[in-house]
Amino acid sequence: MKKSGWTLLSDKREDIERFARDYIDFISYAKTERRVVKYILEKIKGRDDLFVVHNRSKALAIYRKGKRRLTDGIRFVAAHIDAPRIDLKPVSVYDDEQAKVALMETHYYGGIKKYQWVARPISIVGTVVKEDGTRVDIEIGEDEEDPVFTFADLLPHLARKVQYSKNLVEAIPGEKLDLLIGSYHEEKKEDEKEGFSIKKYILDIIKEKYGIDEEDFVSAELEVVPSGKAREVGFDRSMIGAYGHDDRICGFASFRAILDADKTEWPSVVILFDKEEIGSDGNTGAQSFFLEYATLKIMEYEGINRDPLLLRDILFKSQAISADVSAAVNPEWKEVHELKNAPLMGHGIALLKYTGHGGKYGANDAHAEYVALIRRIWNRNNVPWQPAELGKVDEGGGGTVAKFLSRGGIDTIDAGPPLLGMHSPFEIVSKVDLYSSYLAYRVFFEEE
Ligand code: MN
Numbered sequence: 001m002k003k004s005g006w007t008l009l010s011d012k013r014e015d016i017e018r019f020a021r022d023y024i025d026f027i028s029y030a031k032t033e034r035r036v037v038k039y040i041l042e043k044i045k046g047r048d049d050l051f052v053v054h055n056r057s058k059a060l061a062i063y064r065k066g067k068r069r070l071t072d073g074i075r076f077v078a079a080h081i082d083a084p085r086i087d088l089k090p091v092s093v094y095d096d097e098q099a100k101v102a103l104m105e106t107h108y109y110g111g112i113k114k115y116q117w118v119a120r121p122i123s124i125v126g127t128v129v130k131e132d133g134t135r136v137d138i139e140i141g142e143d144e145e146d147p148v149f150t151f152a153d154l155l156p157h158l159a160r161k162v163q164y165s166k167n168l169v170e171a172i173p174g175e176k177l178d179l180l181i182g183s184y185h186e187e188k189k190e191d192e193k194e195g196f197s198i199k200k201y202i203l204d205i206i207k208e209k210y211g212i213d214e215e216d217f218v219s220a221e222l223e224v225v226p227s228g229k230a231r232e233v234g235f236d237r238s239m240i241g242a243y244g245h246d247d248r249i250c251g252f253a254s255f256r257a258i259l260d261a262d263k264t265e266w267p268s269v270v271i272l273f274d275k276e277e278i279g280s281d282g283n284t285g286a287q288s289f290f291l292e293y294a295t296l297k298i299m300e301y302e303g304i305n306r307d308p309l310l311l312r313d314i315l316f317k318s319q320a321i322s323a324d325v326s327a328a329v330n331p332e333w334k335e336v337h338e339l340k341n342a343p344l345m346g347h348g349i350a351l352l353k354y355t356g357h358g359g360k361y362g363a364n365d366a367h368a369e370y371v372a373l374i375r376r377i378w379n380r381n382n383v384p385w386q387p388a389e390l391g392k393v394d395e396g397g398g399g400t401v402a403k404f405l406s407r408g409g410i411d412t413i414d415a416g417p418p419l420l421g422m423h424s425p426f427e428i429v430s431k432v433d434l435y436s437s438y439l440a441y442r443v444f445f446e447e448e
């Protein structure tokens with residue numbers, strides 16, 4: 001059943017490479033959800049055939065008319081554009097009196113393995129909103145000339161008791177993830193009374209460079225992310241390594257799909273959510289009514305009476321792909337996969353009838369009829385795809401936005417490219433799986 005995507009798309013090598021280059025540019029820039037939204041809005045400027053519904057610069061719906069009427073139902077591709085990361089606390093900057101360095105307090109966001117984040121260059125990217133409402137966008141650490149930050153790890157010589165004897169989760173507690181941001185300490189005569197404070201010195205620099213006061217951190221969304229650009233991986237350059245594939249890769253692939261589709265048989269919507277990594281709560285997450293709201297705005301745009309019962313009817317007739325990444329077979333950890341049902345690198349988009357954990361708990365579990373439709377569309381269009389499950393039964397598991405999409409009656413299935421090292425600062429994807437996902441979403445919009 002599984003065929004190499006490179007074989008199936010052997011005549012598309014140039015398209016695959018071109019698409020990968022565009023993606024590398026995108027993912028190198030899009031280090032926050034706000035940046036994904038900004039990138040997409042920039043790219044669709046002038047496309048009058050697209051109608052956009054915004055949600056607080058962090059979630060987005062893009063609509064394109066279909067041959068069929070809106071009241072026949074919509075084809076949605078839904079992805080999430082948040083990614084696991086580390087956030088700054090509201091009261092963040094402090095100096096350590098004994099160690100004589102300045103640090104920032106953080107609180108991690110989503111499922112990270114904390115040991116992966118220490119001892120590496122770190123950037124701060126995000127937005128500060130001052131009391132008067134002025135927005136200040138910040139990016140430090142991405143330009144080669146910028147300084148970076150880091151979480152200084154403990155040397156092995158002294159790690160025996162406090163780290164080596166513990167398990168991976170406890171070896172680096174969340175409260176020890178404090179970002180190193182300064183150490184300058186020149187004792188001056190005038191400081192003798194009050195004492196020199198590295199904290200004050202650092203806050204003065206921040207104030208001077210960005211016009212931000214200490215209290216402004218309270219109304220900020222500053223994300224601590226791995227520094228640097230995405231890279232090609234392997235002698236054959238067949239893979240892309242980057243921070244944030246999960247799930248900006250599906251955001252990118254689906255947005256390009258709706259843009260590039262030759263025609264749209266069905267009214268088509270790409271919807272990009274925030275907050276998936278922390279449970280899809282909040283008014284930009286998939287558990288909010290944003291999808292319903294966006295559909296109402298689309299009804300209004302199409303001149304249809306915004307009748308709430310008609311909205312229910314439209315959603316009940318709709319179909320969706322929950323576009324999210326899955327776990328490719330890791331060569332070193334095969335024991336967590338059941339190999340017959342685990343997606344392989346380079347074998348196309350992974351189709352998951354269900355996700356969930358421990359007896360399908362929390363799964364959407366798509367209906368056989370709908371799975372057959374998806375197979376039909378992809379096979380007819382030579383899209384490389386593979387049936388998949390997330391890990392062995394009882395090994396663990398995870399969810400996506402699928403179950404929230406399906407609440408209103410939308411037929412929903414999960415599909416996205418398999419990754420190695422998911423949720424790490426350097427996630428790996430095969431270029432052909434990226435391209436297969438793009439094709440898969442595109443023909444979903446194009447076909448009957
Ligand atoms: Mn995801």
Ligand code: MN
Pocket residue numbers: 246277423
């Ligand atoms: Mn995730």
